[in-house]
Amino acid sequence: MLTPLFERIGTHVLRIFDQAGDFAVISGRAIAAVPRRPFDPQNLAKQFLAVGVNSIPVVLLTSLAVSMVFAVQLAYGFKQFQAEGLAAQVNGLAIVRELAPVITGLMMAGRVGSAMAAELGTMQVTEQIDALECLATDPVHYLFVPRLLASALMLPLLTAFSIWIGYWGGYFLLVGVEGQSATIYASDFYKLLATRDLGIALTKGFVFGVIIALVGCWRGYRTRGGAEGVGNAPTSSVVTSSLWILISDFFLTKLLLV
Amino acid sequence: MNDTAPVIDVVNLSKAFGPKVVLSNVNLQVREGESLVVLGGSGTGKTVLLRNIMGLLEPDSGHVAIEGKIVHQLDREGLFEVRKAIGMCFQMAALFDSMTVFENVAFALRRHTGMTEAEIVDRVDECLSMVGMKGTQALKPAELSGGMKRRVGFARAIALKPRILLFDEPTTGLDPVMTDVIGRIILDLKHELGVTSITITHDLKSAFEIADRIALIFRGECIACEPPDAFKQNPNPVVQQFLRGDADGPFLQDPPPPKRALARVVHNPLQLL
Numbered sequence: 001m002l003t004p005l006f007e008r009i010g011t012h013v014l015r016i017f018d019q020a021g022d023f024a025v026i027s028g029r030a031i032a033a034v035p036r037r038p039f040d041p042q043n044l045a046k047q048f049l050a051v052g053v054n055s056i057p058v059v060l061l062t063s064l065a066v067s068m069v070f071a072v073q074l075a076y077g078f079k080q081f082q083a084e085g086l087a088a089q090v091n092g093l094a095i096v097r098e099l100a101p102v103i104t105g106l107m108m109a110g111r112v113g114s115a116m117a118a119e120l121g122t123m124q125v126t127e128q129i130d131a132l133e134c135l136a137t138d139p140v141h142y143l144f145v146p147r148l149l150a151s152a153l154m155l156p157l158l159t160a161f162s163i164w165i166g167y168w169g170g171y172f173l174l175v176g177v178e179g180q181s182a183t184i185y186a187s188d189f190y191k192l193l194a195t196r197d198l199g200i201a202l203t204k205g206f207v208f209g210v211i212i213a214l215v216g217c218w219r220g221y222r223t224r225g226g227a228e229g230v231g232n233a234p235t236s237s238v239v240t241s242s243l244w245i246l247i248s249d250f251f252l253t254k255l256l257l258v
Numbered sequence: 259m260n261d262t263a264p265v266i267d268v269v270n271l272s273k274a275f276g277p278k279v280v281l282s283n284v285n286l287q288v289r290e291g292e293s294l295v296v297l298g299g300s301g302t303g304k305t306v307l308l309r310n311i312m313g314l315l316e317p318d319s320g321h322v323a324i325e326g327k328i329v330h331q332l333d334r335e336g337l338f339e340v341r342k343a344i345g346m347c348f349q350m351a352a353l354f355d356s357m358t359v360f361e362n363v364a365f366a367l368r369r370h371t372g373m374t375e376a377e378i379v380d381r382v383d384e385c386l387s388m389v390g391m392k393g394t395q396a397l398k399p400a401e402l403s404g405g406m407k408r409r410v411g412f413a414r415a416i417a418l419k420p421r422i423l424l425f426d427e428p429t430t431g432l433d434p435v436m437t438d439v440i441g442r443i444i445l446d447l448k449h450e451l452g453v454t455s456i457t458i459t460h461d462l463k464s465a466f467e468i469a470d471r472i473a474l475i476f477r478g479e480c481i482a483c484e485p486p487d488a489f490k491q492n493p494n495p496v497v498q499q500f501l502r503g504d505a506d507g508p509f510l511q512d513p514p515p516p517k518r519a520l521a522r523v524v525h526n527p528l529q530l531l
Contacts, residue, residue: 127352134346136338
């Protein structure tokens with residue numbers, strides 16, 4: 001009676017190890033393929049556009065919204081202790097260290113990672129990836145490398161952009177609405193921060209970029225089963241990469257802040 | 259038939275997906291310049307055979323040798339070198355849909371040759387004329403009909419001047435006229451390029467037109483492989499039923515029950531799900 005239960009548990013455990021191993025092998029191949037020829041500047045430029053430039057509106061709106069709502073809560077919270085002056089400092093700390101990289105990472109997992117999974121998934125089920133193989137082209141090199149490079153390099157830039165937008169979101173709320181002094185806000189925003197914190201934020205952006213591209217491409221590359229498979233690939237890539245972004249954020253914060 | 263070594267040598271090839279045996283002990287030899295047509299019902303493993311030849315799948319036992327090189331034993335670089343000598347035409351063309359017709363045909367030329375852009379333009383033009391698709395360079399695959407897509411697929415496959423061409427059901431789903439057009443293009447390519455080819459098809463008319471030899475795959479086994487005339491005379495009831503296109507006969511009968519195994523070895527746990 002218990003055998004089917006153990007069988008099912010065993011199958012799931014095996015599947016998790018199987019997938020983790022497969023992801024590790026493919027990721028290793030993708031990273032090893034980065035310096036390999038031929039380089040494909042056209043394809044790379046296309047990915048930089050898709051991952052970087054086209055993501056600016058999304059990052060702008062989410063960073064603005066998050067920084068403003070955070071400033072509202074801080075202003076309200078610190079008012080309880082007559083410490084409104086601390087709002088700008090804590091706002092700066094939260095945006096640079098956590099909110100900008102994590103919000104940018106999560107939004108990009110939804111926007112870019114899912115698009116990669118859907119595109120590669122469609123290519124897989126329509127035999128285009130097999131066609132690449134038959135034209136003596138390594139799909140991992142041709143498809144993964146430009147996406148990985150674009151994502152790893154663009155995410156830190158988008159994180160920096162998100163910090164800048166976050167600064168002005170907080171400014172609008174605390175200076176414009178709450179009536180704090182503009183000069184004090186400008187110096188307070190950076191008061192609790194060191195240059196190192198910007199480095200940490202950009203490092204997080206880089207790591208999240210690598211996670212998004214590798215998970216998105218891997219999910220797409222391993223798509224099976226026609227339209228249903230193509231439908232599942234983006235969903236699963238967003239869930240997986242969001243999870244790893246949040247988990248790795250904790251460890252990066254712990255490791256880099258020490 | 260000459261006695262040179264076969265260009266494509268399929269030896270005792272077996273492939274199963276989980277419990278489903280798709281190919282069992284298939285042996286096929288294709289000699290230089292020969293055109294082999296592989297017939298068989300739907301889902302009898304014809305495509306799996308081509309994918310094994312291309313090295314897209316690894317055989318469970320047996321092997322495929324292309325020009326003397328055993329495909330599944332090659333490293334990636336070696337495999338790519340072998341593939342450069344093979345043009346593969348997919349069933350649904352498998353054109354890169356983000357690229358134009360020109361970029362599709364030019365793809366391998368740009369990556370694997372040192373040709374200048376002008377030479378590539380000429381070569382693409384030449385390949386497209388060979389399949390009757392001249393002047394379609396700027397179109398996207400989505401703007402082409404099924405037959406046109408396959409022809410562009412042919413052009414892409416011949417761009418690198420391969421010595422071997424593989425056609426995976428090139429006429430399935432096309433109207434009779436387009437089926438004949440595709441059949442003629444395959445014949446033209448055979449005569450103009452002198453390539454060795456394997457064509458997988460259900461279509462008997464084009465099969466008899468293009469084949470030097472015809473093989474029939476039935477339940478994963480190659481039950482006949484002979485020149486068209488001998489094939490027509492083959493007394494095997496399965497062959498005769500396939501030729502007649504009759505619903506009654508051994509072709510659709512259930513296979514004999516498989517021998518029960520005590521335990522099944524699971525290579526990939528995903529197959530259990």
